[in-house]
Amino acid sequence: MRAIKAAFAEAAGHILSLPAGELEALIVHPPSLEMGDLALPCFRLAKTLRKSPQEIAIQVAEGLRGSRAFAAAEAVNGYVNVRLVRSAVAEQLVRTIQEGVEQLFSRRRNVGMTAAVDYSSPNIAKPFGVGHLRSTMIGESIVRLLRADGYRVIGINHLGDWGTQFGKNIVAYLKWGDEEAVRADPVRELFKLYVRFHEEAKEHPELEDEARAWFKRLEDGDEQARSLWRWFIEESLKAFQQVYDLLGVRFDHYLGESFYNDKMDAVVEELRARGLLVASEGAEVVDLSAYGMPPCIIRKSDGATIYATRDLAAAIYRHDELGATHLIYVVGAEQTLHFQQVFKVLELMGKPWAQHCRHVAFGMMKYNGERLSTRRGKVVYLEDVLNRAIAEARRIIEEKNPGLEDKDAVARAVGVGAVVFNDLKTYRMHDPDFRWEEVLNFDGETGPYVQYTHARACSVLRKAQQEGVSVPVSPAFGELDDAEWHLVFLMAQANEVFERAVDEFDPSLIARFALDVCHAFNRFYHDHPILASEPAVRGQRLALTDAARQVVAYALYLLGLEAPEAM
Ligand code: ARG
DSSP states (O other): HHHHHHHHHHHHHHHHHHOOHHHTTTTTTOTTOOOOOOOEGGGGHHHHTTTTTTHHHHHHHHHHOTTTTTTEEEETTEEEEHHHHHHHHHHHHHHHHHHEEEEEEEETTTTTOEEEEEEEEEBBSSSOOOHHHHHHHHHHHHHHHHHHHTEEEEEEOOOOSSTTTHHHHHHHHHHOOHHHHHHHHHHHHHHHHHHHHHHHHHHHHHHHHHHHHHHHHHTOOHHHHHHHHHHHHHHHHHHHHHHHHTTOOOOSEOOGGGGGGHHHHHHHHHHHHHHOOOTTTTEEEEGGGGGGGOHHHHHHHEBBBBBHHHHHHHHHHHHHHOOOOOEEEEEGGGHHHHHHHHHHHHHHHTGGGGGEEEEEEEOOOTTTEEEOBBTBOOOOHHHHHHHHHHHHHHHHHHHOOOTTTTTTHHHHHHHHHHHHHHHTSSTTTTTOOHHHHHHHHHTTHHHHHHHHHHHHHHHHHHHHHHHHHHOSOOOOOOOOHHHHHHHHHHHHHHHHHHHHHHHTTTHHEEEEEEEEHHHHHHHHHHHHHHHTOOHHHHHHHHHHHHHHHHHHHHHHHHOOOOSSSSO
């Protein structure tokens, strides 16, 4: 579509003696395809050209009429509406997809750049709830989007594996814990102990002192404290890993907060050397009042370094040691101020790459309309949600397609896909709601709907193969009717959608795009015989079916979903 818009702008620029680039930025998609495929509004040109918008539109429309690149050009109310040569667009589209569908989406604009993406990053010994799904899957999709755009991507899980909380975990485990129970279900058991700690501490505040003492022992390298801490992490990681395996998420590095323990002093010294540290109520902070922000606390009165200091150390490590040029953080919107402070401090430290740090925030997940809170012990474990979704998908498949091979694998892809798609289709700053009756609806705007449409296209192509009919390579296209054209025209916009999704870190644009292509494909499929049509048309329709199959599969890939060939 970009090339087509450029050609439109070029031609119009030629007619008006104006630079094409200026005009290209003005080109819009008319509200409906009935009006035209593309339109150039001439209102902004009126002043420069000293003519009315409609006069300009008429001049352009007349000039374009001789061009073979446009099937029609019309001036309407100050707009030039053009119709494209459908067959030419379709031929170009199919050729590109046949060469490699990823080329339809990406121009690989960022080759040579390295992005470190910090995502998922759950806290050890706290539940991995449905809320964590957001960071994990928005992050995974961003990883895939950036990689497709040419970045070398380093996916990092910044595990919350350090902090005073571990003092509480240790106290609770030593008092009420049971080794077998922890081994059997580490995340739930450790969390249960943690909740119990808080309950008992209300009556016995001295527990808090014990916890502080244990954390101090941990910091000082006490053997018992360290081995318990290490064990909690190992067991929790095993449990997280099961969820990551289900989701198909793989990190390049697990570099938790504790990894930076020996890298914090250097940060504090660097801040001091630059004269950025000031004393405040016994703590050391970086004053950010000039930037309208509260101070960034670097070291607390008891000498303990905190979350922000660790993030400074982590950022410097990612840039200096891992070679990242861009630092991306996929973390909930409640940490917005924290990242503004960290990025500002990096800038004050004289790190020019601070301008390439980006907090990709997101809203809170609701479950059946309700907010979840770990504090109040109200958690819905992601693993339970995924397993239930898989079981339901399995039941639906059993009903719809009892003869299907590989039912377990397909149920897994569909169940997990349903949960993930529901999350990603919502713009990340909004609060998505999770409702069982919606996420698995095969006819709704869901993952299963997209996957099912993909499987349907695969099934048409399988049938063609059985009948000895193959998809033509770079076929010539005849006339395309509206349903065919709509599908072609939508797919031809993949690159623009993709680049916006990358630039705005917004996977929901890809999800929306996948849904639109599926709607268009299903309309095409319902309105037209494909295999039963006459040979000339059949080749064209098979090529379109194959193109749609690949586009949908690639969009699903960018969202972190699988695309089963049958379901
Ligand atoms: N563990 C934190 C939490 O669950 C998120 C960490 C995000 N990453 C970072 N570099 N601060 O709230």
